[in-house]
Amino acid sequence: MPEYLTPGVYVEETSYRSTSIEGVPTSTFGMAGLTRYGPLPYVLPNGTAVPVPPTLVTSYAEFERAFGDLASPSDDGKANYLAHSARAFFANGGRRLYVARVFPWLRDGEGDIDPAQLDAAFARRALAAPGGGGPVALPVWRARWPGSAGRRIKVTVTRRLGRDRIVVDTVGNAPVARLVGVSELAAVVVLPRGTVPGPRDPIDPATVFVARRGPDRVMGFDDGQGGVTPVDPGTSGYQLELDVTVSSADGRSDTYPQLAPHPGHPRSVYRVLRAADPADDLAQVWLQPVPADATAPTPGQLAVALLDAGSQGYLTDGTNGTDGAALAPDDLLGTEPDDDDPTRPGTGLNALAEIDDIALVATPDIVRMDDAGQIKTATDAIIGHCERLRYRMAIVDPPAESSLSEVRAFRSQFDTTYAALYYPWMQITDPTQRPDPGSAPATLMLPPSGFVAGVYARSDVNRGVHKAPANEVVLGLTKFETAVNVGRQAVLNPEGINALRFFPGRSNRVWGARTMSSDPEWRYVNVRRLFIYLEHSIDKATQWAVFEPNNERLWRNIRQSVEDFLLVVWRTGALLGTKPEEAFFVRCDRTTMSQNDLDNGRLICEIGVAPTYPAEFVIFRIGQWTADAQRS
Incomplete structure (x- = not known):
């Protein structure tokens, strides 16, 4: 109890209600990759480090000012995949994007950045x-x-x-x-x-x-x-x-x-x-x-x-301003931050790890790599990034010009509940090319991650994270690279490859909502993301309980906080059940903790929720019936 030593009147404020849990954002997108220019941690010529965190942009105009236009960011002549993905993300309803620019620094033989080449x-x-x-x-x-x-x-x-x-x-x-x-x-x-x-x-x-x-x-x-x-x-x-x-x-x-x-x-x-x-x-x-x-x-x-x-004239005499070395998987993964040196922050995906609000990640520049081994390594890196952080999901791009067999072979190399794969690529009218009079406009093939991330964000804002981000229109493209029909999707869907399809009169749509997992419990994207949302929200909002007296009063407060939060989630239609008792349960009492748990400072709260699964197969059974016939 508080300490009182001097006689007098003391007025104290207290609370008689449980602490509320606020849902975390689910539509914030993060990307790491090459850009024309833009913020990047680096070292000044005098040796002083300049730490630069990932940059938040809320529109494509902001992205363009920070990171440049759609022109190629390297000498390989390939498209600016990250800029095009950012453009597609905002065109499809995205609102918040963190960008960690990657620059493949010139390195010496031992893998360190070469000071002689840095300048x-x-x-x-x-x-x-x-x-x-x-x-x-x-x-x-x-x-x-x-x-x-x-x-x-x-x-x-x-x-x-x-x-x-x-x-x-x-x-x-x-x-x-x-x-x-x-x-x-x-x-x-x-x-x-x-x-x-x-x-x-x-x-x-x-x-x-x-x-x-x-x-x-x-x-x-x-x-x-x-x-x-x-x-x-x-x-x-x-x-x-x-x-x-x-x-x-x-x-x-x-x-x-x-x-x-x-x-x-x-x-x-x-x-x-x-x-x-x-x-x-x-x-x-x-x-x-x-x-x-x-x-x-x-x-x-x-x-x-x-x-x-x-x-x-221009800033340089032509001897400076190189684009570094060829992009490698380690560049996209980046370096981990040095906890003992604040001037050395993380880079690449490791820089995005420092941003707690990010719920979706992608690295479109993986498709820039030609070697299948590098593509596999880079994809493993983004999947490992999401599995390690637990509260985000990766949108994976298939390699360029993948056939049906090739994308199936690519998908078979992974098994994770924290990533989803979409196929095929998108064709757009190339905004960087001006067509000649009378000629057809130039086109460009792009990986789907930026488009799909925008669809995720739009679905989350309009319906909620519990709604599968599928049967949603994809904006900003002319057509898909490959036409996926019913027969082809019958091969792709059971293997966890989400098809992007065109339906006459219904436009281009995302027609799949499966993760890259073999576990049927985590088969659907919306179920995985719903649990990410619940876990992250509860984790973030209950930090106050650490080091509180571990007794019935604390257990009651935690139960009430979680139950109030889940009741709101149930009312949005995210949980199955006609009443709260059918949708979830929360237990935090002597039945969940032994004396040994209490002696070792452990508070254990068990939470069960009944998620709603998407109606992936809508079946109508129709038969003949007359007034004289008996219904079987």
């Missing part, structure tokens, strides 16, 4: 000295993410010169100048009094001064030696600000206005466009400062160099 993955361009003049160390514009897309990024810098910020007053018979309307460390172009710079007039670095407040709180100019120079009444001052526009070949354009060239200013170009934790998390470039042992440029030199760099 080659990033496009860059060094600034030229102002006016082509003497030796001066200048920063470097660098692509923030690795890959060849960095070679097609252009940085344009323009200037802003405001009104004259030097006000001259007469005190007595002497003119006194004040610098007004500028913040400390702002750059100011100082010219003879009355001189107004034209919009195209070049800026002399020697005329750029830094505003600084003196000991008397009066604003002046930094003298470069720790002191403050008073404002000269015979001068005019115009605040210099920079607008940086970053544009890429796929049409993306970002503008960062009113930046300052001084590194200490709150809106410094160094701060707003830095590598780690910039103002814009999806910024495409960053400005790498000069090395610590080099002489940094003055704000005037930096501003002029940035303005002059606009005529240099």
Whole structure:
């Protein structure tokens, strides 16, 4: 009981109700694979690690800004399967997608990332000295993410010169100048009094001064030696600000206005466009400062160099921005996070493991691999990922151009309740190709995982996770690669291969809802996902019970919480039974725990639910009947 030592009146709050259980989201999708560019954990040239978690996008427009367009992400010429899958996911009703970008780093013979090759993955361009003049160390514009897309990024810098910020007053018979309307460390172009710079007039670095407040709180100019120079009444001052526009070949354009060239200013170009934790998390470039042992440029030199760099074209001179090595299964699986080093997060599927909300996962880039052994290994990786985490399900793609026999042979290699396989591939009109006049539009074959994940999400939102994600229309395709008819599905369905079929007048539909399991208890996708939903919700909402006194009061609270939750689930139609007693039971008392369990700190709650199975075979029995006939 609480401790009371001082006499007085104490008012305490308490609760007389059980803790409620809230259902977890079931439609959040996660994918790992190649993209054109985008967020990725990496190491700066100075050795500093930049941890970047998987990125959440809620529309294809957000995905495109973060990870680029539909163009191929590698030199192999194959389609951008992950981007197309993201597009299909949102087109079919998906709402939340986490993307873990995979980049196959160049590695040395021992499997470690080769430091000598690491820098080659990033496009860059060094600034030229102002006016082509003497030796001066200048920063470097660098692509923030690795890959060849960095070679097609252009940085344009323009200037802003405001009104004259030097006000001259007469005190007595002497003119006194004040610098007004500028913040400390702002750059100011100082010219003879009355001189107004034209919009195209070049800026002399020697005329750029830094505003600084003196000991008397009066604003002046930094003298470069720790002191403050008073404002000269015979001068005019115009605040210099920079607008940086970053544009890429796929049409993306970002503008960062009113930046300052001084590194200490709150809106410094160094701060707003830095590598780690910039103002814009999806910024495409960053400005790498000069090395610590080099002489940094003055704000005037930096501003002029940035303005002059606009005529240099794209970010790179053509020697940087490689796409790494060939994709391997280990790249998709990624590395596990280092618990002792927060700057080394997980990558690939292991990065998605850190996101608790994800309920569906896929790796469309498995189909990019040509070797059957690699495809098998990569598929095992995503299945193992789901089995280890328990609360998510994988959507598996068959290999490209699989025949009926080939997809059956592929399916026979796996046995799991945490994955489902869909066949065949989808044909779409290729959005990356513009057809010639009079010719048929170009088409493209895509794996089904992105489309099916969108169908899962749409079904979950509209009906609930207990509804089998089947007999649902698939949007965004022209036709299926292979026509699956009744005879072919009679072969596929018993083996746990979900068919995608076209029905005249009813469009293209998902026509299967089976897992890749040989266990009849977990045959159906919706049953597996319903139990994932129940288990995850109860697990997440009952963490409060850990270390509570293990007695009848705690058992009663847990029973009530679970029963209230299951009652709501039953009312949605997810459980079988005309009354709650037929749909579920919850036991947590002396019948489920022995004294040995109590002595060892174990609380055991037994829960039984009766799931609804899909009506996979709808049978109507019809026979002749007359008034004189007896019904048998």
